[in-house]
Amino acid sequence: MSKIYGLTGGIAAGKSTILNLFKDHGFQVFDADKVAREVVVPGSIGLHEITEQFGESVLLSDGTLNRQELAKIVFSDSKQLNKLNNITRPLIKKNILETIAEVKKSSNSTISIFEIQLLFEGGYQEYFDGVISLYVRPEVQLDRLMKRNNLTKKVALERINSQMSMDEKRRRADFVVDNSEDLTHLTKQFDRLIAQL
Template identity: 35%
Template sequence: MSQFIVGLTGGIGSGKTTVANMFADLGIDIVDADIIAREVVEPNSAGLAKISAHFGPNILNKDSSLNRAKLRDIVFKNENEKNWLNQLLHPLIRAQMINQCNLAQSKYCILAVPLLLENKLQSLVNRVLVTDCNTNTQISRASHRDKNSAAQIKQIMAAQLDRETRITYADDIINTELILTQIRAICENLHQNYLKLAN
């Protein structure tokens, strides 16, 4: 990958999408791992065929799409099934991320990966940009957005790196407690810095 890549990560509800959109507004290509993760299990994909062969046809909705809630329920309760799924999907997602970064047209690109550090993908990027806010803000944002209970959000957070550890990996940090105009100004400063680094 000749492209200069900035890895954007942060805990659930920490403002990654807001920050990614600001970089997109500056003309930067965004490669989004969440979108790729959905694409590799779309109807008629090799990924979905393997999942339905393994878990049975009941894992599909009537329209042949993946029943995510059912799958999440199975893997949340069964560590072996979770490992099986990760071993199937992670290489597919990783290959697609690398491919899309290679195809990016902007001077540098942003690779947005919620679990960049947890999945030890730092080697794919030149810099790590972390979105950060306090834990209560994460819980209220994520439960409001995903219509989940605070307990469910805390469970997801427990499976992610804690805030202090995540920050130790960061080359750059954006505090998303700030107002949007301040966040945008930080993104613009970082953008100028990344353009210099990409050259």
């Protein structure tokens, strides 16, 4: 019987890095960010509704979503972020639940990983065989996010604070991986994790 685990963690916790480790070890991996991009492609209901809500300024000249412009609007105003989430979350959830159902139907005894940043916020935990949370110390998270996205401390903190805290995600998870150190440390934790799955 196939198993599927949800993977979550705060922004800049290193989810892409651990997802690549899973991929390299032959696990089937899914990424909610990819789903989120698919539900707002030109011609989609998602993009139409976003444009209706936020105006034409959130579109690039080729008709695709201007993510940077939209981020400026929603990350500094929780009401606007809620409006965006009310449009995209139902579309994303439908797609994710269909994928989980497909995986669980498989008769192969494989293990799949589905990375969802807003896993607990979206109420996805009940659909998985377990939840893995990637943890990183707050000062490391802030430093990584500022460097990775070239953000000021204020903007980086706004993005971090717009999400569920890392401690809360760690508390709710079935498995926790600490990614506050280097790749060698992460790899050791990863090996320990897959032995438990």
